[in-house]
Amino acid sequence: MLLRRLSIYLMFGTAALACTATAASDNALDKALQEAAQHGHAKKIPLLINNGANVEARDANGSTPLLIATLHNEVGAASVLIEAGADVNAKNTIQDSPYLYAGARGHNEILAMTLAHGADLESTNRYGGTALIPAAERGHVETVRTLIQAGVNVNHVNNLGWTALLEAIILGDGGPRHVEIVQLLVDAGADANLADGQGVTPLQHARQRGYGDIEAILLHAGAQSR
Known part of the structure; x- marks a missing residue:
């Protein structure tokens, strides 16, 4: 069905x-x-x-x-x-x-x-995401910085239930570019506790993948351990 x-x-x-x-x-x-x-x-x-x-x-x-x-x-x-x-x-x-x-x-x-x-900063792609979300996922640091400065909503949730922060962690590689992007996002007000559609938080995703640098950024930003 x-x-x-x-x-x-x-x-x-x-x-x-x-x-x-x-x-x-x-x-x-x-x-x-x-x-x-x-x-x-x-x-x-x-x-x-x-x-x-x-x-x-x-x-x-x-x-x-x-x-x-x-x-x-x-x-x-x-x-x-x-x-x-x-x-x-x-x-x-x-x-x-x-x-x-x-x-x-x-x-x-x-x-x-x-x-x-x-x-149109509020326009969305076929996945219901703003320009910021795929930019964060793909590790485009300067693009993310530009879009944040332009005023794109850092906590927008796409059709997958993911924010830019979640995509940077889930689909990123945990390397320097994605670490910097996570820092940019949390500095811009990204909610470190905003979970995905299954209730998994950014911190939990980071820990599952062994992304220690990202975990540290999230904890400093107020992410709650569960």
């Missing part, structure tokens, strides 16, 4: 995405703009836009030229597109946006531009 219910949820979720995604453009200028974004041909972008290319044209995955540039970390192309008015929050069919993807992948130059041009 549970598997059947999950299958139904997935079916409706896929259908909803298909219905809400903007149709892919078949315009030659739009496709040329998408290719220029992908390959970092920043000088071509204003010419294409001036000749009628749509700065928000979608490809088959629902990605805009700005998201395409972000996927390939083409900073110059992203800059030109943003200055031309590209939406930094426009999502594709799997709920990635330029802002969310730049944060998740540690594309810090593009991230900074999205933050300066209206990034």
